[in-house]
Amino acid sequence: MQDVTAPGPHLVRWVNARAVLEVLRRASGVLSVSELMDHTRLTRATVIAVCEDLVQRGWAEEPDVPRGPGPQKGRPARRFAFRADAGxxxxxxxxxxxxxxxxxxxxxxxxxxxxxxxxxxxxxxxxxxxxxxxxxxxxxxxxxxxxxxxxxxxxxxxxxxxxxxxxxxxxxxxxxxxxxxxxxxxxxxxxxxxxxxxxxxxxEQWRGAARGVEDVAVMLAGERVGAGVLESGRLLRGHGGGFGELAFLSMVDGVGAPAGIAQLAREWGAEAATEGGLGGMPPEEVSAEAVFAAATDGDEAARAVLDRIALVMARVVAILSTVFNPELVVIGGAVADAASRLLPRIRAQLPALTATPARVEVSPLGGRAVxxxxxxxxxxxxxxxxxxxxxx
Amino acid sequence: MQDVTAPGPHLVRWVNARAVLEVLRRASGVLSVSELMDHTRLTRATVIAVCEDLVQRGWAEEPDVPRGPGPQKGRPARRFAFRADAGxxxxxxxxxxxxxxxxxxxxxxxxxxxxxxxxxxxxxxxxxxxxxxxxxxxxxxxxxxxxxxxxxxxxxxxxxxxxxxxxxxxxxxxxxxxxxxxxxxxxxxxxxxxxxxxxxxxxEQWRGAARGVEDVAVMLAGERVGAGVLESGRLLRGHGGGFGELAFLSMVDGVGAPAGIAQLAREWGAEAATEGGLGGMPPEEVSAEAVFAAATDGDEAARAVLDRIALVMARVVAILSTVFNPELVVIGGAVADAASRLLPRIRAQLPALTATPARVEVSPLGGRAVxxxxxxxxxxxxxxxxxxxxxx
DNA sequence: CGACTAAATTTAGAGTCTAAATTAGAGGCT
DNA sequence: AGCCTCTAATTTAGACTCTAAATTTAGTCG
Missing domain, CATH: 3.30.420.40 (ATPase, nucleotide binding domain)
Structure with a gap:
């Protein structure tokens, strides 16, 4: 039987301070006490006391009246702001x-x-x-x-x-x-x-494609494929941090090793080049970028490579959709722009591969996600x- | 920006009442006020007030002194108990x-x-x-x-x-x-x-094989295969409740459809019977139980069937281990006793199939799990x- | 019957909150 | 200038809750 923590009389203050600070933090700028009251359901007296506490501790500031323009009624409101530069x-x-x-x-x-x-x-x-x-x-x-x-x-x-x-x-x-x-x-x-x-x-949840989505799987698909999963907005880690590992794909199907988009593009691009595709480019020089560029220029062999990659990715997305049942799957990693070209094909394949197809988006964050x-x-x-x- | 809830002055009482009730609930019998004080870090006065509240509301009772045996010192303690029969x-x-x-x-x-x-x-x-x-x-x-x-x-x-x-x-x-x-x-x-x-x-987490385990995947493997996953002790559901679906196994590898142990035993048992195994039993009459019984009696064909099933289950367990990275995988469902015979073989296979092999146990709950x-x-x-x- | 003991009860004090009444600051109007 | 209006800040009173210390109580033991 485990102890349950118990509160002192300061608990209430602590909770309220937390609530006020949270509202201030999320607000973009200054908030008047009245606004704070609306958002926290606290009394004016309480809000002011808490805010002065927070100013004291350095978390908030009370900027000296750079008041809004135009005529205003009533006594000027005291206004507080989160100190984003406090640390x-x-x-x-x-x-x-x-x-x-x-x-x-x-x-x-x-x-x-x-x-x-x-x-x-x-x-x-x-x-x-x-x-x-x-x-x-x-x-x-x-x-x-x-x-x-x-x-x-x-x-x-x-x-x-x-x-x-x-x-x-x-x-x-x-x-x-x-x-x-x-x-x-x-x-x-x-x-x-x-x-x-x-x-x-x-x-992605914060500033990417998954804003407002509670259940999402994010797949980093650059060189290697790995997934991060949020359920009810919470990050899942598993016992040893390995939650969302997809290594099993290597022993499955035609998927092969859990290779990412870039790796597959190089590999299969080189194959295509040896067989005379890609404008006769030397196989050793084939890069992922080159394959994508060639496809854009209408090269048939390059397009075939893209199709193959899209199918692989669709399968991975399908597995994520099935196993984690997210509302959304985000394809991210350094190859996001390449991925967006594969997106239509992936979406088209998906319904055939899973009974619970998730929405699929490409990350707008590119290489900055991590x-x-x-x-x-x-x-x-x-x-x-x-x-x-x-x-x- | 979303509102944050705010507490009234009763919050403290509410929290304390909750804490006391929780301690009472988890205790097997009566607890003295002093014991409650130890577990909640509250004062005697508070504990008593809260307990009288709880008695009032019907959640607790104060049994009339069926005091423990032997000599006791000091003033008799007031003792309270959770009313398990309150509902x-x-x-x-x-x-x-x-x-x-x-x-x-x-x-x-x-x-x-x-x-x-x-x-x-x-x-x-x-x-x-x-x-x-x-x-x-x-x-x-x-x-x-x-x-x-x-x-x-x-x-x-x-x-x-x-x-x-x-x-x-x-x-x-x-x-x-x-x-x-x-x-x-x-x-x-x-x-x-x-x-x-x-x-x-x-x-399983409550009264089964997963007591005290925070990260666990439970696999129902009777007729169909389905999984329930706890991460950090929390149940995972996904956007549409489909978290842990393994339907994708049907399009994967040699695993075949997501069939459970009983179904596979019948199916492959019947195959074996047509080929003359299982002591020439008529294929239509082959049941899962019959196959297991035959294997126990030393029938070679039946044992081969069990081996095949164990391999399939090992693969499923391996996938669960990899994807959810649990500390423990529990095999449950109506066929738990059959599963326990497969267990050694499954455990033996596992390390070869995943880099993060979980502990594997068979449910002690049998058909009562649900x-x-x-x-x-x-x-x-x-x-x-x-x-x-x-x-x- | 009194001493001992652990626990219950009482008392005093300190936080916290809300709600109502009062005061303060700014602009507008005559 | 003087007064009015409006909004917000401040003050005041009251109600909970908790803790801590002192006091009382209900048993057991010698």
Whole structure:
């Protein structure tokens, strides 16, 4: 039998402060006390008390009357605003060959960005590179490392709910190079490690194709295929962070290995080239972009390759539709624009492949999905801890 | 921007009452006020006030001093207990050919059970049969229909979060025969419709193989194969209630249609019989039980059938392991004892089929999983609404 | 019968909220 | 200038809730 937490007399204040802060956070600008009252169902007295609390703690500010234009009636309203600049968060995309760091304010607006190539060698050096990149980005927007309230970081490996890279297999071990501990030690940063497809899902829900959708599967389909799944708006991770892995596709059907769009385009494009298609391009030089370009120019062989890819993707989308029964499947990753050309064909195939076809969209976020999702993850963490955080 | 709810001054009391009630509910018997204080971190004064509230409302009782044996020091403690008999819940398994109704008290102890064959014809008649069965079960334990605080009901169809059977396809339409509305109208019962595999998952988590496990996939593998998935202890439903559907297996690999263990045993058993196996049994007479019995007797052909079935099940378990990454996969359904004979073979196959093999167990609940899960579902609903319910 | 003990009850005090009454600031009108 | 109107801020009174400390109570034990 487990204990149930119990509240002190401050619980009510805590709840109300949270509610007010949440309303302020979501509002784009200043809100008058009366507006706050409408949104929270609290009394004026309470709202004012809470707001003054929040100002005290640094979460809100009361801008000095830059009042709206035109004539106004009545006593001027006190107005409060969320201090989006009270701190900052970092979103990091830990790619295989490079790392990208995004700095955002507490409303999620991007302040700066920095990218570095990643040496594949020593771990210590990788960490140094990432730290340096983060510092560069912070400097670019005039923020101090002490402003950072949370850091989201995404990598192409399963990560469990505690942020551990769970390499049962030794293969994943290389991904766990102690980044979280290192950044905590150096800067005192709270680092939230996450699978990249999961972050992409958060990003789509936040600012992408899945706004307002509660049940969605996001498929990163660039080089490898991986999926992030939201159910009832919640991210699913599974016991070891492997929720949404599609590796089983490799032992299934004609799908082959869980290869992404880019990889398939290269592979099958090269095949087509050896057989004389693609304008006789040398097979070794075939790139994904080249195949798509050729298809646009009307090359028959290239179009055939696209058809094959579309069928594969349709099958993957069908499986996602069936197993997770989402309202929407988003195709994302670095190849989003290519994917949008496959979209009509995928949609056409889908009803034949599943009894519960989801809506299918292509991500409007392109390659930014993972960093944005990392920012979102960090912001969620900050929001959840707001009233426990001592602002710098 | 959405409103955030705000509390009145009663919030604290509400939270505390909830906490105390929860502790009482989980305790097996009486608890002294001091014990309650330990578990809730509340003051004695508060605990007593809350308990008297709860007694007033009918949720708790203060039994008159059937004090423990042996010598005791100090003033006798006031002791309170959850009133498990303050109401009742119903758990219904709506099978294709029969309906089973379970009556349970508010702690989930079974009070009575009744089963009826189901006429496949008119819907009105089906509802009558179910209602009659429920009344029979209630009568058997001396409960009135007015005692019923919630009804859980499971059927082999996708059901969304609002309890609607979502037949995009006409096929599912037949499952939605207005049971919830009818029972509400006749008895004022709150009916919670749910997919049967989902209920099985709840049952396993409650009293089955998945106690204490947060991430689990439960596979009903009797006639058809369906799965219920819990992630972080929460049931996953998806947009239309179809989460965990495995229909895609039909277009995959050598798995064939999503047939269950019993169906495969009959089918392949009959094949084996035509080829002279199974001691020359007439193919039409081959039943699943016969195949299993023959295998136990050492029949080679029957054993071969079992091997084939084990391989199929191993593949399904592997896919569940990969996609949902649970800590545990439970094989349930009416064929649980048969499944336990397949278990070693399934476990042996698994590591070769997935990178994230889950633990595999066979359900100890047998055919009772769905009704038990339905009871659990109803109890959860009651627990969530406790303080809003007016007890009869 | 009194001492001991654990628990119940009482009392005092501090937060929090709402609701109603009062006061404050700005503009408009005569 | 003086008064009116309007909206919002502030003040005041009252009601809950909780905790903590002091006091009383109901048993057991010697």
């Amino acid at each position: 900052a968060v970092l979103g990091i995309d830990l790619g295989v060959a490079k790392a990208t760091v995004l700095v955002a304010d507490l409303r999620g607006e991007t302040l700066a960005q920095a990218t570095s190539g990643m040496p594949a060698e020593a771990e210590a050096q990788r960490i140094d590179t990432i730290a340096a990149t983060a510092l560069r980005a912070l400097e670019a927007c005039g923020r101090s490392p002490r402003d950072v309230l949370a850091v989201g970081a995404g990598m192409a490996a399963p990560v469990d709910r505690e942020g551990r890279v769970v390499g049962g297999q030794a293969f994943w071990g290389q991904f766990d190079f102690g980044l979280a501990e290192a950044l905590d030690e150096r800067f005192g940063w709270r680092v939230l490690l996450e699978n990249d497809a999961n972050l992409a899902a958060l990003a 960093t944005l999702g990392a920012v979102r993850r960090a912001l969620d963490d900050v929001a959840a801890r707001s009233l426990e955080i001592d602002l710098p | 009742a819940v119903l758990g219904i398994d709506l099978g294709v050919a029969k309906a089973t109704v379970l009556v349970a008290d508010l702690r989930g102890e079974t009070l009575a059970q009744a089963t009826s064959g189901m006429p496949a014809e008119a819907e009105a008649q089906r509802i009558d049969t179910i209602a009659a069965t429920a009344l029979r079960a209630l009568e058997a334990c001396g409960r009135s229909p007015r005692d019923v605080l919630a009804v859980g009901a499971g059927m082999a169809a996708p059901v969304d979060r609002e309890g609607r059977v979502v037949g995009g396809q006409a096929f599912w339409g037949q499952f939605d025969f207005g049971l919830a509305e009818a029972l509400d109208e006749r008895f004022g019962w709150r009916v919670l419709l749910e997919n049967d595999a989902n209920l099985a998952a709840l049952a 009704t038990l899960g339905a009871v659990r579902r109803a109890l959860d609903d009651v627990a969530a609404r406790s303080l809003e319910i007016d007890l009869p």
